[in-house]
Amino acid sequence: MHRARRFLSTITMERVATTGKTTSVANKLKVGPLKKLYKYMTPEAISLAGGLPMDTCFPFKSIDVNLEGGEHFHLENSKTLLMNYTRGDGIAPLKTWVTEHVKQLHNPREGTESCVTVGSSDAWAKILQLVDTEAIMYDNFAYGTAINIAEVMGKKSIGVPFDEHGMIPEQLRQSVQEARAKGITVNLIYMIPVGQNPVGITMPTERKEELYRVCQELDLLIAEDGTQLAIQLVVAVVGSVFLLRVLPLCCRCLLLPTLQPRRCR
Ligand SMILES: Cc1ncc(COP(=O)(O)O)c(C=O)c1O
Numbered sequence: 364m365h366r367a368r369r370f371l372s373t374i375t376m377e378r379v380a381t382t383g384k385t386t387s388v389a390n391k392l393k394v395g396p397l398k399k400l401y402k403y404m405t406p407e408a409i410s411l412a413g414g415l416p417m418d419t420c421f422p423f424k425s426i427d428v429n430l431e432g433g434e435h436f437h438l439e440n441s442k443t444l445l446m447n448y449t450r451g452d453g454i455a456p457l458k459t460w461v462t463e464h465v466k467q468l469h470n471p472r473e474g475t476e477s478c479v480t481v482g483s484s485d486a487w488a489k490i491l492q493l494v495d496t497e498a499i500m501y502d503n504f505a506y507g508t509a510i511n512i513a514e515v516m517g518k519k520s521i522g523v524p525f526d527e528h529g530m531i532p533e534q535l536r537q538s539v540q541e542a543r544a545k546g547i548t549v550n551l552i553y554m555i556p557v558g559q560n561p562v563g564i565t566m567p568t569e570r571k572e573e574l575y576r577v578c579q580e581l582d583l584l585i586a587e588d589g590t591q592l593a594i595q596l597v598v599a600v601v602g603s604v605f606l607l608r609v610l611p612l613c614c615r616c617l618l619l620p621t622l623q624p625r626r627c628r
Contacts, residue, residue, distance in 0.1 A: 384494055385494065386492065386493055386494065388492050389493040389495075398450075398452065400412075404455070413448050418440055418447065421440060421446040421447070423440060423446060424439070425437060425439045426438045426444055457479065458477070458479070461477045462476075462477055483619045487509055487553075487586065487619060488512050488516070490619075491513055491518065492516075494551050494584055495548070495550060496518065496551040497518065497548040498519035498547050498549045499518050499519070499520060500535060500551070501520055501521070501522055501523065501554075502522065502530050502554070502562070503523060503524050503525060504522075506553075506561065506588065507561075509553055509588065521542055521549070523535050528566055528569075529556065529559065529564050529570050529571075529574070530566075532570075532573040532577045535552070535578075535581075536580070536581065539581050539583065540581075549581075549583070551583060551585075552584070552586070553588065554586070554587055555588045556587060557589065560588075579615070583615070584615050584617065585616045586617045586619065587617065587618045587619065588619050589618050589619055589621070590620070
């Protein structure tokens with residue numbers, strides 16, 4: 364299998380209703396006064412706020428992209444090729460596209476928001492800066508990079524046994540209770556319910572629901588790495604934990620999906 368790098372990653376957040384789980388960094392983050400004006404921006408508006416360089420300052424006039432399969436894209440400076448500063452919250456049409464894409468795919472709850480990141484690892488590092496937790500729950504065999512990033516940032520790793528359907532909910536409950544009994548703060552679980560790396564398990568819906576319920580009961584936030592979700596969707600629509608709209612409203616899922624130009628041979 365040939366795998367190209369990802370070209371777009373996002374964090375999609377259900378509105379995290381749970382309080383007291385954010386770090387002092389997260390608590391200090393405020394929306395800047397100029398950014399509050401974004402809601403008044405239209406494509407025709409001329410912004411005097413950013414001090415933008417003239418379009419002629421950029422060296423690329425146009426770029427032509429030819430895809431395997433014959434598709435061709437012609438990108439032109441300041442029309443379809445965006446090199447200038449844009450809004451602090453990202454390129455507006457891209458944000459709209461991401462929001463629509465997530466809506467279509469995941470039918471998220473009202474108030475769910477997405478932001479573009481450099482990659483799934485970047486998204487995970489951002490989450491670690493924002494969620495207040497001393498330890499993180501993982502599958503017993505978990506994606507090494509996710510663990511490494513968290514450990515570098517001073518987080519303890521706690522592995523939970525799994526069977527052929529994924530993490531065992533009762534074992535999760537027990538491990539979290541044991542850690543908390545030792546005085547360790549545990550507020551976050553990292554999971555890959557679809558195409559788990561490295562084991563490859565895709566959780567059946569019942570297991571996702573059971574796990575989600577245990578996370579509700581233990582008040583754990585869920586970081587769902589959906590890096591493999593896109594390729595699975597080519598084969599069949601496999602639900603993420605995020606899709607579990609059947610459960611009572613309880614906003615605790617941070618989804619890290621990635622869109623990637625992959626080709627399987
Ligand atoms: C489960 C999982 N998460 C994250 C990544 C890394 O993603 P990124 O390159 O977008 O940081 C990978 C890479 O294969 C992965 O398998």
